Amino acid sequence: MALNFTKRLKDFFGLSKSISGDFFDNLEDLLVEGDFGAPEAVRLVAALKDISKKGKYDDPAALMGKFAGLLESELDTARSPGCGRRELPPELSVILLLGVNGAGKTTTAAKLAGYYRALGRKPILAAADTFRAAAIDQIKVHGDRLKVRVVAHQHGGDSAAVVYDAVEAALSGGGDLVIADTAGRMHTKSSLVEELKKIDRVLETKLSASDGRAGAGVCRKYLVLDATTGRNAVAQAEIFHAAVKLDGVILTKYDSSAKGGAVFSLASQLSLPVVFICDGEDYNAIRLFDPGLFSREFAGLE
Numbered sequence: 001m002a003l004n005f006t007k008r009l010k011d012f013f014g015l016s017k018s019i020s021g022d023f024f025d026n027l028e029d030l031l032v033e034g035d036f037g038a039p040e041a042v043r044l045v046a047a048l049k050d051i052s053k054k055g056k057y058d059d060p061a062a063l064m065g066k067f068a069g070l071l072e073s074e075l076d077t078a079r080s081p082g083c084g085r086r087e088l089p090p091e092l093s094v095i096l097l098l099g100v101n102g103a104g105k106t107t108t109a110a111k112l113a114g115y116y117r118a119l120g121r122k123p124i125l126a127a128a129d130t131f132r133a134a135a136i137d138q139i140k141v142h143g144d145r146l147k148v149r150v151v152a153h154q155h156g157g158d159s160a161a162v163v164y165d166a167v168e169a170a171l172s173g174g175g176d177l178v179i180a181d182t183a184g185r186m187h188t189k190s191s192l193v194e195e196l197k198k199i200d201r202v203l204e205t206k207l208s209a210s211d212g213r214a215g216a217g218v219c220r221k222y223l224v225l226d227a228t229t230g231r232n233a234v235a236q237a238e239i240f241h242a243a244v245k246l247d248g249v250i251l252t253k254y255d256s257s258a259k260g261g262a263v264f265s266l267a268s269q270l271s272l273p274v275v276f277i278c279d280g281e282d283y284n285a286i287r288l289f290d291p292g293l294f295s296r297e298f299a300g301l302e
Ligand SMILES: Nc1nc2c(ncn2[C@@H]2O[C@H](COP(=O)(O)OP(=O)(O)O)[C@@H](O)[C@H]2O)c(=O)[nH]1
Pocket: 099, 100, 101, 102, 103, 104, 105, 106, 107, 108, 184, 224, 251, 252, 253, 254, 255, 278, 279, 280, 281, 285
């Protein structure tokens, strides 16, 4: 799947006649248009210039592979120990999905239930978006279709209690993975951020408490980000990361209109890895994020 932006980048390298003149300035501008932050664009282009000088490259197309390599090393900062722990350990795991309205949390919760079940896990969906009545119905529909158990309370209920009950259900043998949908917290609304922190606290206590039935569990907090939101994605991530320390990002709607440059800022500015990438509404439109492949695709090499 190629992004429109990626096509532009490919054309830029493929059609530029030489690397003299405005080549590097134009590349910098193009990257900023593709949702890279200005500091990253400047740094990447300076590094590419350096490579081209040292290697005496004068063919723009030959620099494409070098550029993909630079992109991949940008993502390395988010691969340091403790980051990007993609594999779920076998013990009880909770995936908490956070993000603003419309980002794709509920859809992603369903996709993850299907994804992990195919890997042999026994997922339970927690309808912790109690803010809107429709959200509870929406996740129940997914649960029915996928034949995955859904733990839900009434509309307006305490979302932390829903997550608590879902973990209880798992501990009593109903599953080994809780995937919790949450309300679309407008990250500027402090009451909603407080609610989120409460879920986080409840989970921390619940998963570390040894009540004789299970050992400690793990919780992964993933921010669901709409890839078409551009630079705003980085601002959203900053706020959610400050509220509850995030483990990573799931990028949705990575379809043709997305640009994707913000992924590199998430890595370099916040050390946040992208863990999954979704490119459609179907349940199977989810894949593990592969930094090398992403970088090559992004640079137009794949
Ligand atoms: N094209 C596309 N649409 C998506 C993707 N993920 C979610 N959607 C759609 O985006 C809209 C909002 O999704 P939803 O899961 O309800 O978002 P939420 O408010 O964060 O729970 C729905 O119409 C989904 O079908 C994706 O990866 N690609």
